[in-house]
Amino acid sequence: MKKKKIGVYICHCGGNISDYVDVEKVRQAVEGEDIVFLAKTTMFACSDANQREMVNDIEANGLTSVVVASCSPKLHLLTFRNVTQRANLNKYTYVHANIREQASWAHSDNKIGATEKAIHLVKAAIAKANYAEALETNKVKALKSVAVIGAGVAGMKAAISLSNKECEVVLIEKEPFVGGRVSQWDSLSTTTETGKEIVNRLYNDLITRENITICTNSEVISNKGSVGNFTLKIKKTPRYISTSFHPEDLKKAIEVCPVEVPDEFNFRLTPRKAIYKNYPGEYPQTPVIDLKNCTRCGACEKVCPAVNFSEEEDIIEISVGSVLMATGFDPYTPAYGEFGYATSENVITLPQFKRLIDEQSDTLVYKGKAIQNIAYIYCVGSRQAKGDNTYCSRNCCTSTIHAALTAKNKFPDINNFHFNRGLRTYGKQEILYADSLRSGDIYLQSYEDGLPTVTIEGKKTIVKINDILTNGKEIEVEADLVVLVTGMVPRADNKVGTLFKLPKGRDKFYNEIHMKLRPVETVIDGVTIAGACQGPKNIAESVNSALSAATKSYSIISKGELESEPLVATIDPDRCTWCGACEAACPFDAIMKSEKEGKIIAAINNAVCKGCGMCAPVCEPDAINVTACSSTEIMSMIDALV
Amino acid sequence: MAKINPSFGKELNKYGAINSNACYNCGNCTAVCSLSTEEVSFPREMVRLSTLGLEDDIQSSLKPWECYYCGECSTHCPQEANPSELMMSLRRYLTAKYDWTGLSGLMYKSLPLSIAAFVLTLVGVLIFAFSVDFVLEKMVHIGHLFEMIAIGTVGLVILLPNVARMWWFTILKPGTKVSFKKYLSSMGDLFVHMFTQKRALGCDDNQLRWFEHFLMVIGYLSLLFTTVFLNWFSSEYLIVTIFGYVVSAIVFVVTFDFVLSRIKKKKEISKHSQPSDWFFVIWLFLMGLSAFMVRLFIDLDLLETNKWLYLVHLTVLVQWALIIVPFGKWTHFLYRSFAMYFAKLKA
Numbered sequence: 001m002k003k004k005k006i007g008v009y010i011c012h013c014g015g016n017i018s019d020y021v022d023v024e025k026v027r028q029a030v031e032g033e034d035i036v037f038l039a040k041t042t043m044f045a046c047s048d049a050n051q052r053e054m055v056n057d058i059e060a061n062g063l064t065s066v067v068v069a070s071c072s073p074k075l076h077l078l079t080f081r082n083v084t085q086r087a088n089l090n091k092y093t094y095v096h097a098n099i100r101e102q103a104s105w106a107h108s109d110n111k112i113g114a115t116e117k118a119i120h121l122v123k124a125a126i127a128k129a130n131y132a133e134a135l136e137t138n139k140v141k142a143l144k145s146v147a148v149i150g151a152g153v154a155g156m157k158a159a160i161s162l163s164n165k166e167c168e169v170v171l172i173e174k175e176p177f178v179g180g181r182v183s184q185w186d187s188l189s190t191t192t193e194t195g196k197e198i199v200n201r202l203y204n205d206l207i208t209r210e211n212i213t214i215c216t217n218s219e220v221i222s223n224k225g226s227v228g229n230f231t232l233k234i235k236k237t238p239r240y241i242s243t244s245f246h247p248e249d250l251k252k253a254i255e256v257c258p259v260e261v262p263d264e265f266n267f268r269l270t271p272r273k274a275i276y277k278n279y280p281g282e283y284p285q286t287p288v289i290d291l292k293n294c295t296r297c298g299a300c301e302k303v304c305p306a307v308n309f310s311e312e313e314d315i316i317e318i319s320v321g322s323v324l325m326a327t328g329f330d331p332y333t334p335a336y337g338e339f340g341y342a343t344s345e346n347v348i349t350l351p352q353f354k355r356l357i358d359e360q361s362d363t364l365v366y367k368g369k370a371i372q373n374i375a376y377i378y379c380v381g382s383r384q385a386k387g388d389n390t391y392c393s394r395n396c397c398t399s400t401i402h403a404a405l406t407a408k409n410k411f412p413d414i415n416n417f418h419f420n421r422g423l424r425t426y427g428k429q430e431i432l433y434a435d436s437l438r439s440g441d442i443y444l445q446s447y448e449d450g451l452p453t454v455t456i457e458g459k460k461t462i463v464k465i466n467d468i469l470t471n472g473k474e475i476e477v478e479a480d481l482v483v484l485v486t487g488m489v490p491r492a493d494n495k496v497g498t499l500f501k502l503p504k505g506r507d508k509f510y511n512e513i514h515m516k517l518r519p520v521e522t523v524i525d526g527v528t529i530a531g532a533c534q535g536p537k538n539i540a541e542s543v544n545s546a547l548s549a550a551t552k553s554y555s556i557i558s559k560g561e562l563e564s565e566p567l568v569a570t571i572d573p574d575r576c577t578w579c580g581a582c583e584a585a586c587p588f589d590a591i592m593k594s595e596k597e598g599k600i601i602a603a604i605n606n607a608v609c610k611g612c613g614m615c616a617p618v619c620e621p622d623a624i625n626v627t628a629c630s631s632t633e634i635m636s637m638i639d640a641l642v
Numbered sequence: 643m644a645k646i647n648p649s650f651g652k653e654l655n656k657y658g659a660i661n662s663n664a665c666y667n668c669g670n671c672t673a674v675c676s677l678s679t680e681e682v683s684f685p686r687e688m689v690r691l692s693t694l695g696l697e698d699d700i701q702s703s704l705k706p707w708e709c710y711y712c713g714e715c716s717t718h719c720p721q722e723a724n725p726s727e728l729m730m731s732l733r734r735y736l737t738a739k740y741d742w743t744g745l746s747g748l749m750y751k752s753l754p755l756s757i758a759a760f761v762l763t764l765v766g767v768l769i770f771a772f773s774v775d776f777v778l779e780k781m782v783h784i785g786h787l788f789e790m791i792a793i794g795t796v797g798l799v800i801l802l803p804n805v806a807r808m809w810w811f812t813i814l815k816p817g818t819k820v821s822f823k824k825y826l827s828s829m830g831d832l833f834v835h836m837f838t839q840k841r842a843l844g845c846d847d848n849q850l851r852w853f854e855h856f857l858m859v860i861g862y863l864s865l866l867f868t869t870v871f872l873n874w875f876s877s878e879y880l881i882v883t884i885f886g887y888v889v890s891a892i893v894f895v896v897t898f899d900f901v902l903s904r905i906k907k908k909k910e911i912s913k914h915s916q917p918s919d920w921f922f923v924i925w926l927f928l929m930g931l932s933a934f935m936v937r938l939f940i941d942l943d944l945l946e947t948n949k950w951l952y953l954v955h956l957t958v959l960v961q962w963a964l965i966i967v968p969f970g971k972w973t974h975f976l977y978r979s980f981a982m983y984f985a986k987l988k989a
Contacts, residue, residue, distance in 0.1 A: 415648045434721065437664045440651055442693060445667075469667045470690050475644045 005037040006129050007063045008122065009054065011045035011070035013100055020104040022115045026069070029119040035130055037061055045070045051083050058087035065089075065129040069097040069122045090134030092566065092628060097125035120641050127636040135566035135627065140607040142228035142557040143321035146550075147172060149220060149496055152180020153539055154531025154546035155326035156202040159212050161550035162324075165558075169212045170318050172234060174493075176217045176288035177278060178203055180328050181532075182539060184265060184351070186358040189402035189432055196281060198539075203283040216284060221315070223323075223499045226590075226608040227526025228562045231319050238311035240289040241275075245306035250287060253300035253307060261293045266359070267331075267352040275300050275307075321557035322526045324549050325510065326542075327496060329532040332381030332389070332486040339377050339484055340454035346461040347454065347482040350376075350400055357407045364411040366481055372413060375463040375479035376400050377452055378420040382487030382536075385448040391507045393487025395538040398429040400485045401436045408439055416441040417477045419452040419465055445469050454482055488536040500527050501589050509535040520549035523588065525608055528553045567611035567627050569604050575623035576601040582615035582624060591615060650695025656751040657738070658916045659731040664721040665689045671715035671725040677844050682708060682985070685715055685725040688732060701739055702816045704988070706732040707981030712845035713910020727914045734918065737973055740808045743800065746969040753917045759965050767957045778949045782875055785956045789870050792963040800968040805980055812984050820987045828986040836979035851911075854896050859975070861892030862926065865933065875937060886937055893930030897923050922971035928958045 010026050012018035023041045031039040038057060042050045045068050057063060066089070068080045073096040081091040099118040107114035145168035148155045156178065159171045177183070178199065185195030193201075206212055215234060222233040241250070259274035266272075274294040277287040289300075289307070301307045331351045334341035341347050345367055348356070356366060364371040378400065382393040397420070404416040416436070420443060425433040437443070444467045446452060452465040464476045490508045497510060502522055505511040510529045513521045520528045530549035531542040556562065569582075569591075578600045583591045588610055594603035602623075616624045625631065651663050665686070672678050672686040684705040691699050700706075706729050715725040738747030749756045774780040813820060835841060839859065842852045865886070868874045874886040900923045903912040932955035939948035966972050 417646065417648075433666070434664060437666060437721070438661065440648060440663050442646060442648055443666075467694075470644075470694060470696075471687070473644055473696075475646060475694065477646055 004035045004064045004130050005062060006035050006065045006067060006126060007054070007057050007061070008036055008039040008126065009045050009050070009066070009068045009070075010039070010041045010099075010122065011068065012041065012043045013070060013104075014044065017070070017100050017104040017118075020108050020111050020114045021099060021118045022111070023118075025115055026099070026118050026122055030122050030126060033123070033126060036126060037063060046076050046079055051079075054080075054083050055087040058084065058089055063087075063089070065093045065095065065132055067095045067097060067122065067125045067129050069099045069118065069125065071100040072098050092135040093129070093132045095125045095129040095132055097121045123640040124637040127640040128633050131630070131633045131636065132628065137566055138564045138568070138606040140228045140562040140564065142560055142562045143319055144168065144557055144560060145170070145318075145320045146322045146324055146553050146557070147220075147230065147232055147318065147320040148324045148326060150174075150180065150326035150328055150531070150533070151178040151214065151216070152326060152328045152531060152542075153182040153198065153202065154328070154542040155180070155324070156199070156206060157543045158324050158326060158530055158546040158550040158553075160202065160205055160209070161547050162554055163206075163209045163212050165550075165554050166211065167554055167557075168320075169209075170234075170320065171206070171212060171214045172218050172220060173214070173216045174219050176239060177282050177284065178206075178214070178216060179282070183278070183282065185354060187402070187406050188539065189398055190428055195539075196279065200281060200283065214284075215316075217288065220496050220499060225319070226605050227556060228321050228607055229319060230321070230323055230526065231317060232323075234316050234318060236314040236316065237291075238313060239286055240291065240307060240309055240311050241286055241304075242306045242308050242311075243286050245286065245304065249304035249306060253304035254287070256299040256303055258297060258299060259293055259295055261290075266355045267349065269348075269352050269355055270359075322528065322553040323500065324546075324553045325497070325500070325502065325527060325529045325533055326531040326546060326549075327491055327533040329488040329509075329536065330491050332393075332489045334380055334484050334486060339380060339452075340456060340461060340482060341484060344454065344456045344461050344482070346480065347484060349380075349484050349486045350396065350403065351486065353407075353481075353483045354399075354403050357403065357410060361410070364407065364414060369480065371411075371480045373415050373417065373477060373479050374404070374407070374481045374483060375417045375419060375452075375461075375477050376404065376483045376485055377454070377463070378418065378485045380484040380486050381489065383421065383448065389487065389489065389507070391536065392424060393536040394424070394541075395536060396485045396487050397424045398432060398538070400483070401425060401429075401432045401441075403483075404441055405432065405436055405439065408441070417463070417479070418443045419463060420445055421448060421451075443469070444475060488532055491533065497533075500524055502527065502529070505535075507535060509533065520545055520552050525588075526553075526556055562607060564607055565611065567629075568606050568609040569611065569613070569615050569624050569626050571602050571604060572623040572625065573597075573599065573601050575621045576619075577621055577623075578602055579620065581618040581620070585614045585618045587612065587614060644694070644696050644699070647695030647697065650697065651693060654692055654728070654731055654735060657731040657734040658914065659692070659728045660724045660914065661721075662689055662692055662723050662725070662728040662731075665693060665719075665723040665725070666721055668720060670718050670720065674714045674718045675709075676712070676714070676846050677708060677710065677841070684709060685729050689723065689725050689728055692728060692732065700732065701736065701811045704812055704981045704985050705729075706736055707978050708841070708985065710839075710842040710845050710848070711911050712848055713913075714846060716910050724914070726910060730914075733974065733977075734916070736808075737977065740804045740811070740973075740977065741800070741969065742803050742807060743969070746973075749965070749969050750916070750918055756917055756921070756965075760961055763961045763964055764957055767953070767960050771953055771956075776949055776953070778945060778952060781949075781952055781956065785952070785959070786870070786873060786875070789959065789963070792960075793866075793870065796963060796968045801973065801976060804973070805976055808977060808980060809984065812981075813987060818988055824987055828983060831986045832979055832983035835982040836975070839978070841982065854899065857892055858896040858900075858926075861889045861896065861930075864889040865893055865930065869933065874933075875940065883937065883941070887934065890930045890934040890937070894927050894934065895930075897927035897930060901927055918971050921966055925958060925962050925966055929955070929962055932958055 008030055010023045012023055027039045027041050030036055066084055077096050081094045084094045085091045099121055103114045103118040146162050147170045148159045149172050151171050151173035159169045162169045182195040183199045188195055217237045219235050220232050221235045224231040254273050254275050257273035257275045260271040262268035263270050263272035265278040275289045337343045382389055408414055423433055444465050446465050446468055450466050452463055455462045461479050461482055462476055463479050466472045467475045503511045510533050512519050522529055528549040530546040573596050582602050588608050590605045590608035591602050611626055613626045616626050669686050672683055678684050688705055709729040711726055713726045719725055734750050738750055842848055868886045872882045904915045907913045936952050936955050939951055
């Protein structure tokens with residue numbers, strides 16, 4: 001190994017470091033080291049002047065490596081790597097020592113000790129620099145195509161956005177029809193368009209695009225590969241109806257179907273047949289036979305020749321460069337007896353109520369009874385004092401007020417009573433709240449420790465509250481209908497999330513890397529998240545995040561090639577015995593079993609490995625080295641430290 | 643256990659409340675009110691009770707009378723829910739509830755009915771005048787008699803029972819225990835507030851309005867005293883004559899300013915005028931002016947013209963005594979001072 005020539009720069013950081021650490025003493029302590037060619041102190045290492053001086057020093061003296069002892073590498077590692085790069089040195093030969101957070105700030109009560117520690121830290125960095133090698137970034141081919149999982153409003157909008165960027169898109173929807181939750185709503189707040197109209201508009205746009213493939217009734221069943229090249233297997237369940245159907249025949253087929261199951265589209269308020277469409281204008285236009293509930297009686301086949309039970313399940317394989325998850329949410333289902341849910345027939349959930357008012361005209365009737373007084377109980381399944389869902393579901397306040405206003409416009413005789421815990425009709429939605437107040441809706445409020453109660457007295461349902469807006473006075477409403485304002489929870493079916501090993505946050509929704517700065521990326525490289533699968537969002541927010549995720553997914557693959565840090569784990573094939581411990585320890589799914597010259601060993605996927613080092617300590621035969629953190633480097637650092 | 647009455651808001655709108663449902667309970671109104679205290683806090687609480695329609699709580703409350711309408715709350719209300727006008731409409735509502743005849747409520751809520759009452763009294767006066775052949779002397783004599791009888795009757799039959807009802811709603815019904823001694827010892831407050839309205843001075847920048855109002859009350863009471871007990875129109879004493887001129891002039895000059903400010907609508911207090919407000923200020927103005935003119939015509943010896951002028955004065959007087967005093971805004975003179983008295987009892 002060629003002898004190193006190392007330049008060391010010790011920063012005052014104004015006084016942040018030098019007030020407690022004697023930087024001159026540190027300089028003197030390291031200056032004499034064999035491999036140290038020059039050692040300098042500087043007022044601000046990060047200043048333009050010093051950066052220029054570093055470049056000059058490197059070029060003039062032919063330094064092979066540089067150490068800067070200053071602040072946290074989080075702040076300036078990249079700054080100084082770039083300095084070395086400008087001086088035509090490989091940037092991975094740069095080593096950073098943190099003597100501010102780890103010495104001066106941590107030990108401001110002990111100047112001698114702080115100086116001592118700083119000397120050790122800098123010596124350790126020099127020891128590491130002695131072994132620092134020039135490294136090249138890893139390059140991986142990236143497919144210019146994206147799989148969008150979930151064809152709700154977020155998925156559809158993301159697909160359109162990706163399609164505009166001349167990127168191949170495969171839009172995968174588990175349900176037989178597109179539109180997700182939005183297709184379930186008629187009137188929406190702050191727009192005159194209905195949910196169904198929005199979905200239809202998006203679908204009509206989607207189908208004109210040649211680079212989008214729509215797969216409905218389809219599920220991702222396996223995932224191989226990684227960023228740049230994911231290989232997905234998709235199971236397509238047939239509709240059992242050929243696309244060349246005669247509408248009249250199909251109408252008859254639906255009529256004759258003897259099966260009746262609760263209609264999930266209407267939140268089980270009404271029944272549907274085994275051959276069905278959720279609503280007339282729904283896309284794709286071909287209805288579907290739900291084989292799980294179909295009795296194969298054959299009645300539909302007799303009246304409609306398009307029915308074809310011989311259609312078979314199809315499994316296709318696609319390869320994409322990135323995956324965009326937009327799998328949406330489930331409405332919270334209240335527990336048995338929660339505010340009278342399931343124990344009183346006058347208690348329903350907000351989604352059910354929204355379907356109810358959409359479906360009815362003239363008078364509001366539920367279970368044969370005319371409805372006059374409606375009590376809305378807010379934050380059911382959200383902001384729980386006892387329970388897991390401590391988060392706010394964001395859209396339910398607005399949604400409830402919108403539904404209450406819609407109901408009042410449609411059925412002027414009703415009275416709306418809102419039992420809330422403080423309203424969150426943020427932004428423009430505040431106008432709705434003001435409208436609702438002016439229309440005579442009554443709002444009663446409590447804290448989480450004084451929730452309203454629902455008591456059932458015979459056929460009557462009484463809602464009581466100690467209203468904090470009326471000095472805590474107990475107030476009761478005899479409600480003909482109690483609407484539980486249920487929030488959003490993650491989809492109960494998380495198979496697809498498990499396939500991609502997507503991490504979840506405390507709220508059990510998919511987790512982004514950084515809530516503010518990297519809001520649509522996940523720790524799984526190449527997989528972005530959009531819409532309500534990430535957490536409660538309204539339509540506008542879902543679309544926002546969808547557009548953002550589409551751009552992010554595209555930016556990863558747009559060059560057709562991916563560059564990744566060379567700081568990855570490496571396997572010594574001679575030592576590896578494939579015990580599988582490293583595969584289990586890897587949080588990024590970057591290690592897999594492979595065969596090399598007849599021997600089963602572990603292999604690292606460089607595109608996915610983050611160089612975190614979780615695998616190295618669990619490897620019994622010591623076959624794993626993490627680049628730039630090799631055992632030799634670490635041991636030499638430890639020697640310098642102790 | 644309180645039950646909500648969502649239709650109460652609509653009922654209150656008939657008494658002049660504007661948009662009070664828009665309240666989102668921020669409490670700015672209570673924070674800016676210079677009369678509200680921690681113990682007796684308003685107007686938000688009254689807005690809230692009105693929104694919920696908790697009529698029992700409203701009827702037992704003295705708070706509407708403890709507000710003297712500076713209008714600061716309405717100025718600061720972010721929802722434009724007009725809390726000050728809500729308090730005003732609650733005073734009208736309470737006046738209607740205290741009134742055992744129910745006529746106050748009917749007239750507050752229906753302008754046509756009020757007009758009908760005014761027309762009816764006009765017809766009555768004309769019939770009376772016709773029956774005495776429009777002879778001025780007879781008219782003045784009987785007019786004077788009428789005044790005395792009306793004061794006694796309205797006081798005993800309408801006002802006294804209504805104040806008793808107010809006592810029932812606010813003290814007895816809620817079960818407030820008050821010793822007889824306290825009734826006596828607090829009595830001073832009743833008269834102080836009745837003749838000074840000093841609480842109105844607690845409103846910010848209200849000195850001028852308070853003084854005008856004070857002057858008007860003193861002027862009005864003096865005019866009443868001069869015409870009824872000193873028989874101003876027939877008096878031969880110079881001192882009485884001059885005094886009558888002064889007090890009647892005070893009445894119509896001050897009320898003229900009140901009418902003007904209600905037309906200009908510059909201040910919060912004069913922005914929203916219900917028919918009952920107009921009747922009150924205009925009739926006061928007419929009464930002062932017509933009394934002044936009648937006496938002036940007597941002094942100028944213009945007896946023939948004075949016949950008609952007196953007829954106008956008598957009509958105004960009759961309408962005042964039979965409509966506005968028992969069933970109109972006049973009663974706030976009593977209820978406000980009794981409210982301060984009862985509040986003292988409750989404290």
